[in-house]
Amino acid sequence: MGKSKTNKFRRPQFNAEGLSVTAVKEVEEDHDGVDSPAGELLEKLQSPSADVREFACASISRVVQQSQTIPGFLQRDAVRRLGPLLLDRSLAVRETATGALRNLSACGGHEVCEDMVKQDVMTPLTALLRERSKIEFNSVSLPMFLWFFHTILSCCIITLSVSESSSQALSVFNKAGILDVILQCLERHTHNIKLALSAAHCLHTVTEDNAELLCSMNNAVLGTLESVLLSSQADMAHTLLRTLAAGSVWNLKSSLPTARQAQTLNALMATLSQCLELDAGTLIPQLRQAEVAQSATASEAGNMEDHQAAAGNMAVEEMDDDEEEGVGPRTNGKATKIDKDFSDLLGKEELREATALLTAQQTSLEIIVNMCCSDDPSDDEWEEASSSDESEMCPDGLSEGNTSLLSPLCLSAEVHGALINHNIPEKVLKKTQFPSSEAMDICLHNPTWKILMKKMHRVQYRALTCLHNMLSTMDAESLGGAAALQDVAQHLSTLVFSAPEIPKEEEFLEAVTSAVRSLLQIIAYMKIPQCMTPQQLMSLSEAATRCDVVSVRVNALAILGITGSTLAKEKGTAETLQMIGNALLQVAAKDANLVVCGEALDALFDVFADGDEAERAAKNINLLSSLKALQPVFKAKIRKEGKGKYSPEQLCVLDNIKVNLRRFIGYLETVVKK
Structure with missing residues (x-):
């Protein structure tokens, strides 16, 4: 379709029902007897009118956010019908089709992602990534393109991480050469953090247990990740970005050259340590207070503008019909309407910061959990052994890094020393505490912040699992000796027995019983009173x-x-x-x-x-x-x-x-x- 620039693209005008004005007549006449909303919308995907196809995609994107509607779409081959629209001749259709697939995969879980892989959705997704990167990375990238790109990457992440056929999806991803596109997005983190975060999430997902991709690793890839690890921006979004980069580095540990292992391991551990040092119980009340103050300032400014406008002291700029709530940045004096699929990127900054912090801490703890896996499961461990094979040789002279320093499922002396030097056990134990009552109260009484309550608990659960793994793989002296273990026992006792009833939340029970089990084993072995x-x-x-x-x-x-x-x-x-x-x-x-x-x-x-x-x-x-x-x-x-x-x-x-x-x-x- 030739080279085009986003700033020349204008969305069609929409009427009160959300239909394209030029498509209203055609949609009203297009009743073919289909007996369900799902069937009707899917039929409209085949319309010769781009406006109708776009409307259908946007409608599907909204409807499937209610999970009970998804089976109706799956029964009618929604994925097979939406997939080709990722390469539609209309940019608007591509954007809304991508958003529909993202919402389908996010809200539908395994079944939808299985369908996505079976219907070969990864091929158009990766083709779209490559095409858009060639067009836009060589020109000025406008916000709408960046939202679009973020959505494609999000769709890839969900499909790769949720699908049980992830090996097939990963193979398509590996062969499509998307790694270079992901790295380009990562390198833009100083200019567009949202795009870089999507890329970092994607890379963190695709590098896990992916021996095929390991063979594509080279010094340029590792150099990009190291540059992210060493970035100094203090906001929570960059904290999350560095944490995801650390996770990718750990996944790629067998590709690290021997000469760079110590330096990279130290940078990785420093990233995790700095992230865990942050106190969500203090930061969340501060962020909420800042949000309230900002809202009050904005309200005062709005009242002043209204007063000035009423007095005739403000020049009123003529606006297009689509410049209203939910309207994007202006380009060439015109506004670009933002599809609702991108609404998650337009939330309040303080809430995004709090969410990024908790996600970063959860991810940090999950990385440490993986670091502290025992390579000799005991007879009473029922989990299946890992079948991944990372022994393949890699190009660019990096196979020399596949040494015992960072070998899978091994707590080597270097990793053990790095954990101790950065006080990781102490910081993990602190995160096992119940979330701050002040932070929980703030979230409880503010509907938009309620989502953080589950995230705060999730950090605690991951910390307990992390404690379990450290107790299973580290010697008692490294953990502080008998006195420290008795303190851990007292702490776990408080978590479990301080309330009138033992908590029944399944995720908490799984994490805390694992930690108690490991602690009792080491205490019994050392004959320590508890x-x-x-x-x-x-x-x-x-x-x-x-x-x-x-x-x-x-x-x-x-x-x-x-x-x-x-x-x-x-x-x-x-x-x-x-x-x-x-x-x-x-x-x-x-x-x-x-x-x-x-x-x-x-x-x-x-x-x-x-x-x-x-x-x-x-x-x-x-x-x-x-x-x-x-x-x-x-x-x-x-x-x-x-x-x-x-x-x-x-x-x-x-x-x-x-x-x-x-x-x-x-x-x-x-x-x-x-």
């Missing part, structure tokens, strides 16, 4: 075993197992061991999930493996007869349900537990004969 009583731990486990999330129930049972095995070595604990044993037996016999049943049996083996108190408790609860009755049921369930519902790794663990159950029954029989 403040949580067996009764408290049993109440936590009881609450967790009622949770629908399997991993929470597994953590709860492991906590009981660790607690019981510790008590079994002490005098006068038989009664408590009986309570723990009965609780574990009940779960082993009644839980619908075999993984949970297996964990309960494994915990029983730990609790009653040895000791006079354990023997006495086992006899009092008839443990031997209970396990004999349970054994054939457990074996039958593995045989009937195993292959259809559980992974090979899970089945392997279950088979081991089945063997251990037989052996443990034999052990109990010898105890009874004494």
Whole structure:
């Protein structure tokens, strides 16, 4: 279609119903008997009129934000019909089609993104990215182009990160050569931070577990990321940008040349440390106060302008019909109407700053979680092992960087030292605290700020998961020794037991039970006294075993197992061991999930493996007869349900537990004969 400039493009005028004035007649006449709004709008995508196609795309974009409407669009091949419009001859149609696909993917989740990949939407998306970058990066980029570009990148991010067929989507992305476009957007961060953030999100997504893309890495890519890491802008948007760049660098760790590893690791860790130092509990009230002050100033200015206008002291500029609320920047004296799809970019600055801060802190914690993964999962970890293979050779002489310094799932001495030098454990522990009551109160009483409440809690949950991983992979002395671990136990006890009831929020329970489990393991190993009583731990486990999330129930049972095995070595604990044993037996016999049943049996083996108190408790609860009755049921369930519902790794663990159950029954029989 030739080279065109955005500043010459004018949106059509719209009537009160949102229809293009030139398209009203055609739309009114275009009733073909389709019996649903979805069908009618999708039919209009085939209209010869660009105005009608644009209206249909814009309408779909709005309608699909109500998730209940999405199935109607999917049943009529909405993705297949919208995809080609990304390369429509009309720029307006391209923009609104991209917005419709972004909203479909964001609101529709896995199913829509699966359809997007199957219908080859990545091909027109990547073609559109390449084409627009060639046109606009060589000329003055206007705001409308930047919003458009942001939307395309957002659509890519959602599709790549949500789709279960992400390997196929990633392959298309890799082969399309979009990396250069992403880097161009990143390099513009001093001029347009929103565009750079979209690019950074995209790069952070596509570099995760993407061995094919690793082979495209070169010094230019790493240089761009390092320049972002070393940028000095203090606003929250740039804090988020640096954090996303740090995440991409970590994903690309096997591509780092040996000579640059130490410097890059230090810059990465400094970025995460600086981000976690910021206190959202202080900044959010400050940002809200600034917003209120700005609104008051704007209101006073508006009243003064109204007064001046009424007095005839202000020159009134003639405006076009489309210069109203939601109208974009003026170009050549004309306003460009902004499609509603871009409304998320036009929010209040203070709220955007607060959102960027919390997103940056959540991302920082997730990066540290990945840094502190153990490379030797214990027998009671049920998660599937990573199947990614990052051993392929890469071009540009970067394969030499694939050393043990930053090898996957390994807490090397260099990473360990960097975490300690930047006080990361201390900062993570601070983030595990409940969100500031003042900040929560501000968000609770301001509807537009309510979205931050969930984000503040999400930071706490990620910090707890991060604490769990650090406790699992770092030695006690690095974490401050016995006194520090006792303080952590006291802190976790306050989080869990300070309220009248144990919190029931699933994400919190998953994170806090993981942290408690890891802490109890290291405390038991070091024989350190700790403040949580067996009764408290049993109440936590009881609450967790009622949770629908399997991993929470597994953590709860492991906590009981660790607690019981510790008590079994002490005098006068038989009664408590009986309570723990009965609780574990009940779960082993009644839980619908075999993984949970297996964990309960494994915990029983730990609790009653040895000791006079354990023997006495086992006899009092008839443990031997209970396990004999349970054994054939457990074996039958593995045989009937195993292959259809559980992974090979899970089945392997279950088979081991089945063997251990037989052996443990034999052990109990010898105890009874004494």
